[in-house]
Amino acid sequence: MESAKNHAEMVSFAAYLPEKTVKTTSFAGTKDMPRSLDFVRLTGITSHHEVAKEQGSLELAVQAGKKAIARAGIEPDSLGLIINASVSKMNPNLDQHLSPSLATLVASELGAKNAQTFDVSNACAGMVTALMIAESRIKSGKIEYAMVISGEFITPIIDEAKRRNLYLTPRAIASLTVGDGSAAYILGRTKHEGRIKFSEPITFAQYNRHCIGQASKRHRGPQMRTKARDLQNGVMTNIGIFLQRSLLHMDLKWNEIDHTYSHPTTPKAVKKGAKIASDLLGEINFLHNDSFDTANTASTTHGVLLEKSQKNGYLQSDETAIIISFGSGLAILAMHFNLPKGVKDWS
Amino acid sequence: MLSWQSCKIKPTHLLKSTLTLVKETIKMANIQLEDIGLIVHGGVYKEHFRTEPAFATHIQGDLSLHCTQLSMNSPHCFSFDVTDGSCSPHIALQSIADLLPSMKSKYALLCVGDDRPTKHSEWNEESYCFVAVIGMSGDGPRLVSVDFDDHQLNPNLTIRGYFDEQVRGNKVVESGTTTYAETKHDGHSFSGHQRWLSGQHMHAFHSVMDEHNDTHEHCIVDRSGKSTTAKWEF
Numbered sequence: 001m002e003s004a005k006n007h008a009e010m011v012s013f014a015a016y017l018p019e020k021t022v023k024t025t026s027f028a029g030t031k032d033m034p035r036s037l038d039f040v041r042l043t044g045i046t047s048h049h050e051v052a053k054e055q056g057s058l059e060l061a062v063q064a065g066k067k068a069i070a071r072a073g074i075e076p077d078s079l080g081l082i083i084n085a086s087v088s089k090m091n092p093n094l095d096q097h098l099s100p101s102l103a104t105l106v107a108s109e110l111g112a113k114n115a116q117t118f119d120v121s122n123a124c125a126g127m128v129t130a131l132m133i134a135e136s137r138i139k140s141g142k143i144e145y146a147m148v149i150s151g152e153f154i155t156p157i158i159d160e161a162k163r164r165n166l167y168l169t170p171r172a173i174a175s176l177t178v179g180d181g182s183a184a185y186i187l188g189r190t191k192h193e194g195r196i197k198f199s200e201p202i203t204f205a206q207y208n209r210h211c212i213g214q215a216s217k218r219h220r221g222p223q224m225r226t227k228a229r230d231l232q233n234g235v236m237t238n239i240g241i242f243l244q245r246s247l248l249h250m251d252l253k254w255n256e257i258d259h260t261y262s263h264p265t266t267p268k269a270v271k272k273g274a275k276i277a278s279d280l281l282g283e284i285n286f287l288h289n290d291s292f293d294t295a296n297t298a299s300t301t302h303g304v305l306l307e308k309s310q311k312n313g314y315l316q317s318d319e320t321a322i323i324i325s326f327g328s329g330l331a332i333l334a335m336h337f338n339l340p341k342g343v344k345d346w347s
Numbered sequence: 348m349l350s351w352q353s354c355k356i357k358p359t360h361l362l363k364s365t366l367t368l369v370k371e372t373i374k375m376a377n378i379q380l381e382d383i384g385l386i387v388h389g390g391v392y393k394e395h396f397r398t399e400p401a402f403a404t405h406i407q408g409d410l411s412l413h414c415t416q417l418s419m420n421s422p423h424c425f426s427f428d429v430t431d432g433s434c435s436p437h438i439a440l441q442s443i444a445d446l447l448p449s450m451k452s453k454y455a456l457l458c459v460g461d462d463r464p465t466k467h468s469e470w471n472e473e474s475y476c477f478v479a480v481i482g483m484s485g486d487g488p489r490l491v492s493v494d495f496d497d498h499q500l501n502p503n504l505t506i507r508g509y510f511d512e513q514v515r516g517n518k519v520v521e522s523g524t525t526t527y528a529e530t531k532h533d534g535h536s537f538s539g540h541q542r543w544l545s546g547q548h549m550h551a552f553h554s555v556m557d558e559h560n561d562t563h564e565h566c567i568v569d570r571s572g573k574s575t576t577a578k579w580e581f
Contacts, residue, residue: 043457048486066435069408087398087399088398091507093509094509094510095507095508095520096398096507096508096509097372097397097505097507098391098392098396098504098506098507098508098519098571099391099431099432099433099505099570099571100431100432100434100500100502100505100569100573101430101431101432101569103431103499104431104502104571104573105502110501113497116495116497117431117497118429118431118434118435118438119397119429119430119431120427120428120429120431120442121399121401121402121427121429121430122400122401122427122428122429123399123400123401124429124463126427129427132445132446133442133445133446135450136445136446136448137445140445152358165473170495171578174460189450199422200450200451201424201425202417202423202424202425203403203404203406203407203424203425203426203427204414205404205405205408205412205413205414205424205426206408206414206415207409208400208405208407208408211399211400212395212397212399212400213397213399214393214395214396214397214398215395215396215465215508215510215517216510217395217517218514219510220509220510220512221510222398224399228431236419237416238416241417241418241419242417244419245417246417256424261436298409327399327400328399328400329399329401329404329426329427330400330404331400331401331404331425331426331427333425340405
């Protein structure tokens with residue numbers, strides 16, 4: 001529907017995966033795991049991507065950013081806002097970038113000299129949180145284009161977990177489910193209403209100590225400790241009502257959503273959530289649950305899966321997609337949008 | 348801004364101090380804790396360089412705010428962090444201004460401050476905690492705009508956390524040197540020292556604002572040269 005007010009739409013998205021792939025069995029084979037656990041069978045993850053030596057969060061993000069700008073057909077200096085949502089923010093030496101925002105460096109690399117820049121931290125839900133802010137800023141008429149970007153150099157937590165005795169530190173096991181990657185979305189101004197909608201964003205803070213990422217106290221780089229089962233229970237307990245509320249809030253019909261993307265902690269976990277959703281709301285038209293070879297790339301997971309779908313020719317202009325986002329904290333929110341014009345033909 | 352409070356804090360007392368100030372500011376704003384639907388924290392340094400979850404979720408959790416299972420009508424709260432050097436408080440304010448109008452709840456908490464990340468980190472900073480209740484309407488100062496200026500940005504002036512092999516611990520390291528801008532207060536405008544952390548900027552501006560209600564422009568210049576200016580109307 002056209003209106004006199006400003007609205008926002010998805011103009012482009014892109015993801016980048018570093019070339020190197022690592023098989024899960026090479027670091028989490030049955031011989032490596034407590035009780036000879038079959039980790040591949042348990043998670044459904046067969047491999048992930050890892051950065052090259054010279055790459056960190058910034059370098060990954062810039063790759064996705066350049067691709068998203070090219071696909072949008074805009075100049076970098078037309079971006080009025082860049083929000084970075086990386087959890088990792090690490091350089092190739094495993095130093096953590098603190099200040100100014102990583103988005104400042106991204107803008108500098110992309111030549112986006114007119115963009116306001118800052119970072120949002122909301123764990124794996126950071127990109128969708130940032131997209132909410134970007135959408136609001138476009139609707140206010142203050143800017144025409146906004147980019148939400150993230151580069152996740154997160155695989156050092158695999159090495160950290162491997163150094164720990166996993167029998168004694170079972171909370172490190174979830175660290176074996178991650179991969180590196182980056183994603184970027186560009187939103188633009190439109191007169192057409194309803195091309196992007198957000199659910200109510202919710203934080204279930206009773207789970208705020210179930211997944212903690214921080215610098216390792218013993219050596220260079222980060223660590224993550226997770227009460228994975230309890231956290232997953234938190235999601236599964238609330239996901240049905242959350243989706244029901246979200247459909248009402250966004251005025252959507254479940255059977256009219258063409259593509260569904262959930263945060264893939266593991267493909268197995270997504271299957272569980274999908275079963276709850278299907279039992280409650282009906283069949284899912286197209287669930288994109290193919291993170292088996294990319295693993296959990298933290299905040300960038302939905303972008304990575306969207307890129308895969310695009311490459312596989314599954315996406316058509318003006319079809320609709322919903323992104324369901326979870327992040328430690330425990331944050332849950334969703335975004336529904338019309339796929340950008342020309343998506344099918346992007347290179 | 349319906350109410351605000353700030354205090355100087357010990358190097359690792361950010362969460363504890365924030366919770367105390369939240370309770371005071373909510374009382375001052377004459378609302379109930381349950382009325383809060385959004386918490387945004389702005390700052391740079393977190394305990395052990397924590398990357399997830401957002402610090403704001405710890406504030407929400409320790410306040411036991413809407414920490415219940417979801418039902419079709421249950422109220423809820425959303426919490427996240429923003430950061431952009433010492434300009435973080437203005438980014439947090441802007442984010443609240445962006446999101447609050449579309450939320451069911453009409454009140455948000457703005458929380459600002461930094462913790463010394465580790466005992467190995469040199470810490471000559473004065474750390475302040477600042478908390479404000481932001482509402483969609485009320486008698487307090489009204490945020491008119493937040494503008495940014497990156498013309499003085501030097502992207503080589505960065506701060507990183509790194510592991511020092513000699514002390515076997517994580518430290519903070521600053522790259523590059525600069526001459527810091529001093530505190531300025533001329534009539535309607537206030538700008539704090541460029542070396543200050545986020546919380547001190549907010550503490551100092553609101554102390555000035557409490558005394559001179561004609562001061563309605565607050566400029567924060569980050570160490571990197573980036574700056575933001577918040578304009579207030581009384």
